[in-house]
Amino acid sequence: MAVDLSVRIGSLVLKNPVLTASGTFGYGTEYSEYFDPSLLGGIVTKTITLEPRAGNPMPRIAETPAGMLNSIGLANVGVEKYITEKLPLLEGLDTAVIANVAGNTAEEYGVLVRRLSGLRRVDAFEINISCPNVRKDGLAFGMDAEATRDVVRCVRSETDKTVIVKLTPNVTDIVAIARAAVEAGADALSLINTVLGMAVDIETRRPLLARVTGGLSGPAIKPIALARLYQVRQSLDVPLIGIGGIMTAGDALEFFFTGATAVEVGTLNFIDPLGSVSILSGLVRYCEGRGISSFSSIIGTLVLES
Amino acid sequence: MKTRIASCPIISQESITDRIQRLVLHCPEIAGAAKPGQFVHVRVHPSWDPLLRRPFSVHAADRKNGSIALLYRVIGKGTAFLRSLGNGASVNLMGPLGNGFRLDQSRSRALVMAGGLGSAPAFFLIDRLLEYGRPVIFMWGTRSAEEIFGLDRFRVAGVEIHLATDDGSLGRAGTVTGLLEAFLRESKSLKNLEGFVCGPEPMLAAVQALVAGKPLRVQACLEERMACGTGVCQGCAVRMQSGLYRMVCSDGPVFPIEEVDFGG
Ligand SMILES: Cc1cc2nc3c(=O)[nH]c(=O)nc-3n(C[C@H](O)[C@H](O)[C@H](O)COP(=O)(O)OP(=O)(O)OC[C@H]3O[C@@H](n4cnc5c(N)ncnc54)[C@H](O)[C@@H]3O)c2cc1C
Ligand SMILES: Cc1cc2nc3c(=O)[nH]c(=O)nc-3n(C[C@H](O)[C@H](O)[C@H](O)COP(=O)(O)O)c2cc1C
Ligand code: FES
Numbered sequence: 108m109a110v111d112l113s114v115r116i117g118s119l120v121l122k123n124p125v126l127t128a129s130g131t132f133g134y135g136t137e138y139s140e141y142f143d144p145s146l147l148g149g150i151v152t153k154t155i156t157l158e159p160r161a162g163n164p165m166p167r168i169a170e171t172p173a174g175m176l177n178s179i180g181l182a183n184v185g186v187e188k189y190i191t192e193k194l195p196l197l198e199g200l201d202t203a204v205i206a207n208v209a210g211n212t213a214e215e216y217g218v219l220v221r222r223l224s225g226l227r228r229v230d231a232f233e234i235n236i237s238c239p240n241v242r243k244d245g246l247a248f249g250m251d252a253e254a255t256r257d258v259v260r261c262v263r264s265e266t267d268k269t270v271i272v273k274l275t276p277n278v279t280d281i282v283a284i285a286r287a288a289v290e291a292g293a294d295a296l297s298l299i300n301t302v303l304g305m306a307v308d309i310e311t312r313r314p315l316l317a318r319v320t321g322g323l324s325g326p327a328i329k330p331i332a333l334a335r336l337y338q339v340r341q342s343l344d345v346p347l348i349g350i351g352g353i354m355t356a357g358d359a360l361e362f363f364f365t366g367a368t369a370v371e372v373g374t375l376n377f378i379d380p381l382g383s384v385s386i387l388s389g390l391v392r393y394c395e396g397r398g399i400s401s402f403s404s405i406i407g408t409l410v411l412e413s
Numbered sequence: 414m415k416t417r418i419a420s421c422p423i424i425s426q427e428s429i430t431d432r433i434q435r436l437v438l439h440c441p442e443i444a445g446a447a448k449p450g451q452f453v454h455v456r457v458h459p460s461w462d463p464l465l466r467r468p469f470s471v472h473a474a475d476r477k478n479g480s481i482a483l484l485y486r487v488i489g490k491g492t493a494f495l496r497s498l499g500n501g502a503s504v505n506l507m508g509p510l511g512n513g514f515r516l517d518q519s520r521s522r523a524l525v526m527a528g529g530l531g532s533a534p535a536f537f538l539i540d541r542l543l544e545y546g547r548p549v550i551f552m553w554g555t556r557s558a559e560e561i562f563g564l565d566r567f568r569v570a571g572v573e574i575h576l577a578t579d580d581g582s583l584g585r586a587g588t589v590t591g592l593l594e595a596f597l598r599e600s601k602s603l604k605n606l607e608g609f610v611c612g613p614e615p616m617l618a619a620v621q622a623l624v625a626g627k628p629l630r631v632q633a634c635l636e637e638r639m640a641c642g643t644g645v646c647q648g649c650a651v652r653m654q655s656g657l658y659r660m661v662c663s664d665g666p667v668f669p670i671e672e673v674d675f676g677g
Contacts, residue, residue, distance in 0.1 A: 133645045140416060161658055168640050168648035173462040175640060182647045182658070326461040354461060377641040378456065378466060380418065380507075 110394040112387075112402045114148070114368050116346045117269035117294030119231045121148040121203055121369060124402065125359070125387045128350055128373035129154055129207040129233060129273075130179065134193035135200070141380040146387065149203030151371060152193070154235045156209055157219060159185035169306050169315035174327030174352075175374060176304050178318040181209060181238060186222055194228045204228055205271065209235040212242060213254070217261030224266035231269035234262055234293075237277075237300040237322075249275040249300075252287035263292030271348060274298040276328075276335050282342045289345050296339060297348035297371065299332045325374040326352040333365055340366035340407070354382065356389025366407040416510060416643075417442045420503045424480055426496070430559050432487050433530070434496050435472070441479030443508050447471045449516070449538035450611075450634050450667040453483070453508030454642035457491040467491045468639050468662070470534035470611075471509060484533040510642050511666045514538055514609055514632050521605040522548045524596075524629075526620060528589050528612025529555055534634050535611050536563065543570050551575070552596070554589030554616075558582035590619040603629045610634070610670065618675035625671070633670040637661040 112123035126149040132138065135150040144150055162182025169176045184193065189206075197204050206229045210216040216234060223229050236249035236258055248254040255272070262270055272288040274281060276299040285296055301322025306315040314320075332351025340347060349362030350371040359370045375382035394402060421440040429435055443453060454466040473482035487496050498504065523542045527535035532553060542549050549570075554577040555561055561583055564574060575592045576584030585591060589612065597603075608631030610620050617633050624631050637649040644663030651661050652674040659665065 131646065137643065137645045141418065162647055162650060164652075165650045165658075166638050167650055168638050168646070170463060170465050170638075173464055175464060177640070177646070177648060179647045182650075325464050374464070374640075377646055378464065380643075 110391055110400060110402055112148075112391070114403050114406075116231070116271065116348065116368060119203060119269040122201075123148040123387055123390075124363070124369040125383055125390070126151055126203075126205070126348070126369055126371045127376060127383055128371035129235065131373040131376045134189070134196065135204065136196045138376065138380045142384050145201040146384050147202045148369060149205055149230070150197070150200075151205040151207050151233050152189075153183050154181050154207045154209045154238075155183050155186050155189045155219065156181060157186055157215055159183065159188065164317040166315065166317055167321075169321070171304065171306050171323065172327060174304075174323050174325035176306060176316055176321040176323055177301070178316050178321035180318075186219055190223070190226065194226060197228055203230040205231045205233050207233040207235050207273070209238045210258075212240070213248070213257035213261045216258045217265050220262045221265040224268055229268065231271060232262065232266065233271045233273050233297060234258060235273050235300070237273065237275040247275055247277070249273075249284060250278050252283050255284050256287040256291045259288050259291035259293050269294045271295045271297050273300055274335070274339075275300045276331055277303045281335050282338055285339045285343055289343055293345070295346040295348065295368075296343075297350055298339065299328070299335050299351045302328050302331055324352070326354055328352045329358060329361075333361055336362060336365050336367060353386065356386045356393060359386050359390060360393065360405075363406050364409045366409065368403070368406055415442070415446065416508060417446075418505065418507045419443070421506050422503045423498055423500050425500060426498065429484075429562055433560065434485055434487065434492075436483045436485065436495065437480050438483070438504060438506065439480050440506060443471075443506060444474045444479050444481045445476050447474040447481060447509040447537075448513030449541050450513030450534055450632075451509040451511050452642075452666065453481070453506045454510055454639070455483075455495070456505035456507075457495045463491045463494070465640050466507065466642060467495075468510075468636075468642055470634070471537050472533045473537055473540065484530060484536070486530050507642065511662055512664070514634070514667050516541065516545065519607060520547060521607050522550060524550045524552070524606055524608045526552045526589050526593060526608065526610040526612070527554070528616040529560070531611030531613070531616075531634070532563075533611070535609070538609055538611075539567060539572065543567075543572070549573070550596075552577070552589050552592040554578065554587070554592065554612075556580065588616065588619075590616060590623060593620060593623055597623060597627070603627060608632070608670075614675060617670065617673070621670045621673065621675060631670040632667050633673065635661050635666045635668060635673065
């Protein structure tokens with residue numbers, strides 16, 4: 108029995124619901140030596156900014172129980188090199204390419220999306236609003252409903268392609284931010300970005316990261332991600348992409364049952380470059396074993412006591 | 414160059430000291446492909462804690478038997494678990510990763526310097542230098558005499574060996590940089606000499622300062638905390654004198670020593 112794995116996110120049809128998360132899969136071909144990225148439903152590329160960024164001082168990463176902290180600092184090649192050097196590598200791949208972008212101001216997000224929207228190889232956008240807004244004392248756009256609204260408006264006016272807004276969990280009321288994004292024109296939401304975290308070396312009394320705090324990812328954040336997904340699912344009716352600590356097909360199923368239409372696999376790529384395709388085959392086995400012919404029929408089937 | 418991800422059976426594991434282990438694994442493809450200075454990324458435990466792979470230099474590669482050896486110090490939970498594994502257990506390896514030392518056709522003398530567990534890549538390097546028929550000088554500094562081992566085959570092969578220990582229990586009291594200082598003082602000419610250094614960062618910085626301005630090319634093998642080991646996560650950055658960051662895993666781990674900014 109063939110399982111129909113396709114899912115729809117806005118106007119974007121994915122051939123299957125397993126994507127790789129921004130910042131954990133490079134520009135899409137770095138792991139090609141291990142498997143064919145065309146197996147994936149889609150690739151979300153590393154966050155791109157207008158200018159190239161060198162990134163933060165080191166140490167940039169630290170391990171914590173079942174998790175890792177990073178403060179990479181959005182190191183990336185900048186939008187021009189992305190267009191001339193990175194996107195061409197993805198020509199011919201049978202998978203969706205989702206360009207992830209970030210700006211210092213709401214207008215910069217618009218400029219980036221305008222620059223990329225006409226390119227055939229960009230199928231959709233993921234808007235990273237977890238980065239500092241230079242006009243608001245560096246508070247992340249995604250921590251403020253008004254700033255989120257501004258960014259999404261700027262982006263929406265520049266493209267007809269699917270716009271996915273990536274939410275940060277580091278907020279009091281994620282539903283308020285999610286609603287602002289949808290009202291301003293987001294087609295879908297992805298969640299979560301990393302959780303603010305910190306670790307200290309007790310011998311040296313120094314923080315393990317040069318920047319002191321960073322973003323926590325990996326299995327440690329999966330329960331947080333699921334709860335955030337659940338909160339947003341209860342209040343809004345847009346496609347959601349689940350992210351956070353997904354290491355197995357079972358983890359992914361938790362997100363699908365809770366209401367995710369697709370998932371992004373992040374930190375797992377570092378530990379097992381083949382992890383995303385293993386998750387995909389696990390999902391196929393799950394469907395086959397239960398006689399499920401259409402994958403999308405399992406989405407949002409969480410059983411709640413009424 | 415093809416990188417592998419493979420589950421590799423343990424052929425043997427022995428304790429060199431109470432903290433230093435030598436682990437031999439069966440992995441013919443990695444053994445065949447590995448070059449000195451390259452590393453393998455080891456999934457020490459099948460659970461998610463510890464989460465990340467651990468990088469270890471290839472310490473020896475036996476193409477005939479299809480085995481590689483790792484030499485590691487037990488310092489935390491990953492290496493403690495690795496030590497508990499016995500023969501027959503398997504360990505998942507990714508590798509060989511990184512760019513090894515550049516070994517050109519030069520016939521010049523090789524000056525190999527290792528601090529502590531810098532001997533892990535250094536031994537493999539010396540093996541290959543000897544295969545190429547190059548004269549080798551080996552300077553090795555450790556904490557104490559008990560951490561000095563495995564030199565017999567190098568002595569037989571004619572390697573000129575200089576030792577130093579922090580506690581003075583063997584060789585010169587002090588560090589390997591003390592050995593280098595003495596060597597530079599006593600050498601009439603540095604012509605036809607090429608340097609290689611592996612060890613902790615303070616030692617690399619000291620070697621950089623000692624050779625600055627001298628006509629001696631030195632390649633240094635660096636360490637930095639890693640996640641992916643393949644250039645994807647941008648986590649293992651090291652600052653260069655140019656002000657740019659390079660990735661230890663994919664641009665290195667071997668760099669021309671004068672290019673690295675050890676202050677940063
Ligand atoms: C390219 C390279 C080659 C290496 N080769 C060797 C070798 O041949 N023999 C050897 O004994 N050690 C080597 N190391 C260091 C080795 O990776 C660490 O000692 C090991 O990861 C410690 O793991 P742990 O779980 O016991 O320690 P923990 O302290 O519990 O580890 C916590 C985290 O910090 C990282 N970490 C801790 N110490 C280091 C370190 N010195 N360098 C980089 N990351 C570190 C770990 O990988 C892990 O992510 C190498 C490191 C690099 C980058
Ligand atoms: C090293 C690293 C770099 C990341 N870089 C980005 C980035 O550039 N843009 C972004 O939107 N998210 C970035 N993320 C966040 C991931 O895309 C993902 O949201 C997060 O890691 C949670 O998923 P995980 O637990 O599966 O890793 C990064 C995460 C890691 C670990
Ligand atoms: S460890 Fe990821 S880039 Fe080097």
